[in-house]
Structure formats: structure tokens, C-alpha cells
Amino acid sequence: MKRKKGSRVTLQDVANHAGVSRATASLIVRNSPNISEGTRNKVLKSIRELGYVYDRVAANLRSQQSTTVGLIITDIANPFYSDLLVGVHNALEENGYTVFLGTTFDSDKKQEKLLSTMLEHRVGGVILCPVSDSSKETIERISHLNIPIVLAVREIKELQCDYVGIDYREGSKLAVEHLIKKGHRRIAFLGGSSESSAWKERKIGYYMALEEAGIDIDESLIIENTVTREGGVHAVTKALLLETPPTAAFCFNDFVARGVMQGLKEAGLVPGEDMAVVGFDNVQETVIYSPPLTTVSSFPRLIGTEAAKLLHERIADQEREQKRIILQPELVVRQST
Structure with a gap:
């Protein structure tokens, strides 16, 4: 029986073309190992020639279980998230899932839209790296979603x-203590947003290191800005304009x-000589980097894994007890300090 021109190629069409049963063709598209190599190659050849596309959504509906999961991150341009994605x-992939990636660029509206889109595609679960200022509405929406959700990098207390995250307090404390040991007393904290849980935890660690060393906290040295390279440029430019500029900078992350x-x-100064710089991640x-950056390892690939x-x-x-995994940071000393 000839297939109508323009109609969708079915699995039965593939089976007929390859001379096998529909059940055998189905096993092959689902990567079953219980098929001979010869039969597998024959069916795969028919799939290529006919242009068959496996309807995963329909298969998920039949099985009531999705093999697609969503990953929502804030900025794919940030190498931290690229590394997390690999993990x-x-x-x-080891467990047979396909990852559906979305990027929010730290926008609550984009986060809300991505969550809706992933629900429409019937993902089996979502790994969410939340935006800095997730709205109450978004939080309530996530709370009522009837799918598994894992938060990563940033925590939403509500x-x-x-x-899964890193001990941000300990990481920033390690960084600032290192700068204090190098003789610095005016240490800036540059970049990031106070709406972010990760920023708040870093600030606590920053305070702890200064207080334990008997150094007065100067709020003018804490300069928020976007978590981008441009944000780092703007933050340090503002810091250099202070009446008494800092001699060292602890940065929200390596991007900053x-x-x-x-x-x-750009200001005619030498990083690592005129001002020490420490990153995070x-x-x-x-x-x-020029010079190579002293930074705190936050193990993004391990967080992803x-x-x-x-x-x-x-x-x-879905009934198991909730887990909270906090990884321990490590300071990596290079020439920027």
C-alpha cells in the first residue's frame, strides 16, 4: 500500500520497508540491545531512507514516563554553566535521558516562560538554577508543579x-583570608546582586573573614553589578573612584x-601588582587569564553531576526524603594575588 504524499512516515512504514515486524522496528528505535546487528542496520537504513522521526512525546504519553528532562540556567556564556551542563x-545520558536546555539571562519572566514550555513538552523533571530575584508567583508555581524539581547553584529558602550547591560562606572566607594574609586591609567585594542567595552567603563569608582579622567593614567597598565581564569593569571603575581605593578585590565569580x-x-594599572584580584568558581x-587568576574552586561539573x-x-x-548536598570549596592560588 502506497503512502500518501506529504503524510508522516510511521513506524509501520519503516517495518514494511525493512521487511521486519513493527515490534522489531519499535525495539530498535528504543535502542533495545536484544536485536541482531544485521537486523538493526537494515532498520536504521530504512529509517534514513524514509526520513522517519521518532515521536518521543507520543511514546512518553503511552508509557506515562518522560525520558526528557529540563535544565534551566542563567547564562550559557558563563563558563561555569557550560561546565555544569557537561556534568x-x-x-x-547514562540513564537514558535527553536534556532540554533553557537560558533565563537572570530574568524572572524568561524563567516563568521556560518552565511553562518545559511543562508543555511533558518533561519528566527539571534541574533549575534559579534567577536572582525569583518572584513569589514563580515560587508558588514551582511548589505546585507535579514533576520532580532539583535546585542547583542558588537556593530558594521558600x-x-x-x-546541590557549594559552601559559599566558606569559599568567600578562604578568599578574603588569603588577601588579608597578603597584607591587604581594604578589600572590595565586587559584582553580583544582593537579591541572590549565593551573593548573600558570599557576603557573610566576606564579613566573617574581616571581623576575625579585626578589620572594620566599609560598606562602600561592596559594589553590586551584573554577573558579566562588563559588570566587573563597571564595578572596579567605581571602586577606583573611592577616596581611598581598595588594594584588593574579591569578585563574585571568575566572569566578574x-x-x-x-x-x-584600562585604568593603567597592573592586576596582581597594583591590585590583587580573587575570583570564584x-x-x-x-x-x-593575564595574569592567571587566584580563585575558589566551586566544582561546577560535580554540581551538575x-x-x-x-x-x-x-x-x-517521588516520596523519598529531600536531600541537600553542599560541596566544600578549595582555594587555588595563582599570580593575580
């Missing part, structure tokens, strides 16, 4: 969810630190 992808070093160079590029494992566990058992 998520590798761990989920949400009862599995969470890169901008801070660029801003110093230890993304791969930090070793080729652990978040993916938690999501897989939650999908398998």
Missing part, C-alpha cells in the same frame, strides 16, 4: 526541593574577575 548531560582585571588595565579559562543524580532518584521515587 548534567553526562550523568543523565521551596522544599532537593538542592575577568572584567575587573580588564578595568584595571575556578572555570577552566582562569589559568590563561550531583544534581542529575538527585533528579534521577526523585523521578524514580
Whole structure:
């Protein structure tokens, strides 16, 4: 029987073309290992020739279980999130999931739209790196979603969810203590937003290090800005205009630190000599910054891996007890201090 021109190629069409049963063709598109190599190659050849596309949504509806999961991050241009994505992808791929990626650019509206889109595509669960100022409405929406959610990187206290992150207090304390040991007493905290839980935790660690060293806290040295290279440039430019500029900068992350070093160079100063600079995250590029950046390792790939494992566990058992995994940071000293 000839297929009508323009109609969708079905699995039965593939089976007829390859000379196998529909059940055999179905096993092959679902990657079953219980098929001979010869039969598999024959069916795959028919799939290519006919242009068959597996309807995963329909399959999910039939099985009542989705093999697609969502990952929502704030900025794919930030190497931290690129590394986190690798960890998520590798761990989920091992368990047969496909990752559906969305980027919010730290916008609550975009986050809300992405969550809606992922629900429409019937994802089996979501790993969410929340925006800095997630609205009450978004929080309530997530709370009432009937799908597994794992938070990563940033925590939302109002949400009862599995969470994976780093000990930001300890990480920032390590960074500032290092600068104090180098003789610095005017240490700026540059970049990030006070609406973010990760920023608040970093600030607590910053305060702790200064207080333990007997150094008075100067609020003018805490300068918020976007978590971008441009944000770093603007933050350090503002810091240099202070009546008594800082001699060192603890930056919200490595992305900001890169901008801070660029801003110093534009001002005719030498990073690591005229001002010490410490970042946070230890993304791969930090070793080729000029100078190489002293930073705090936050292990983004491991965060991604652990978040993916938690999501897989939650999908398998939605009644299990919630888990909160906090990784311990490590200071990596290079030439920028």
C-alpha cells in the first residue's frame, strides 16, 4: 500500500520497508540491545531512507514516563554553566535521558516562560538554577508543579526541593583570608546582586573573614553589578573612584574577575601588582587569564553531576526524603594575588 504524499512516515512504514515486524522496528528505535546487528542496520537504513522521526512525546504519553528532562540556567556564556551542563548531560545520558536546555539571562519572566514550555513538552523533571530575584508567583508555581524539581547553584529558602550547591560562606572566607594574609586591609567585594542567595552567603563569608582579622567593614567597598565581564569593569571603575581605593578585590565569580582585571588595565594599572584580584568558581579559562587568576574552586561539573543524580532518584521515587548536598570549596592560588 502506497503512502500518501506529504503524510508522516510511521513506524509501520519503516517495518514494511525493512521487511521486519513493527515490534522489531519499535525495539530498535528504543535502542533495545536484544536485536541482531544485521537486523538493526537494515532498520536504521530504512529509517534514513524514509526520513522517519521518532515521536518521543507520543511514546512518553503511552508509557506515562518522560525520558526528557529540563535544565534551566542563567547564562550559557558563563563558563561555569557550560561546565555544569557537561556534568548534567553526562550523568543523565547514562540513564537514558535527553536534556532540554533553557537560558533565563537572570530574568524572572524568561524563567516563568521556560518552565511553562518545559511543562508543555511533558518533561519528566527539571534541574533549575534559579534567577536572582525569583518572584513569589514563580515560587508558588514551582511548589505546585507535579514533576520532580532539583535546585542547583542558588537556593530558594521558600521551596522544599532537593538542592546541590557549594559552601559559599566558606569559599568567600578562604578568599578574603588569603588577601588579608597578603597584607591587604581594604578589600572590595565586587559584582553580583544582593537579591541572590549565593551573593548573600558570599557576603557573610566576606564579613566573617574581616571581623576575625579585626578589620572594620566599609560598606562602600561592596559594589553590586551584573554577573558579566562588563559588570566587573563597571564595578572596579567605581571602586577606583573611592577616596581611598581598595588594594584588593574579591569578585563574585571568575566572569566578574575577568572584567575587573580588564578595568584595571584600562585604568593603567597592573592586576596582581597594583591590585590583587580573587575570583570564584575556578572555570577552566582562569589559568590563561593575564595574569592567571587566584580563585575558589566551586566544582561546577560535580554540581551538575550531583544534581542529575538527585533528579534521577526523585523521578524514580517521588516520596523519598529531600536531600541537600553542599560541596566544600578549595582555594587555588595563582599570580593575580
